[in-house]
Amino acid sequence: MNHTTPPTAPKPVESPHLQSTRLFGRAREVTIEHAGEIYRLRLTSNNKLILIK
Structure with missing residues (x-):
């Protein structure tokens, strides 16, 4: 009789x-900087975030 362990699911990575x-x-x-490109993350006057390439 061959006992095999079922494969385990990969652990989710926390952000x-x-x-x-x-x-x-x-x-x-x-x-x-991402993949050689520069992005700007800006905080607006309404306290919102805008990402600009």
């Missing part, structure tokens, strides 16, 4: 949790 205040500090905009 990092960042506070926007730590990301922005006193600035209203930060730049993010």
Whole structure:
């Protein structure tokens, strides 16, 4: 009799949790480099986030 263990599902990876205040500090905009491109993450006057390529 051959006893095999069923395959286990991969553990889900938790997304990092960042506070926007730590990301922005006193600035209203930060730049993010992704795949050789520069993006700007901007905090609007209505306290919303906008990502611009």
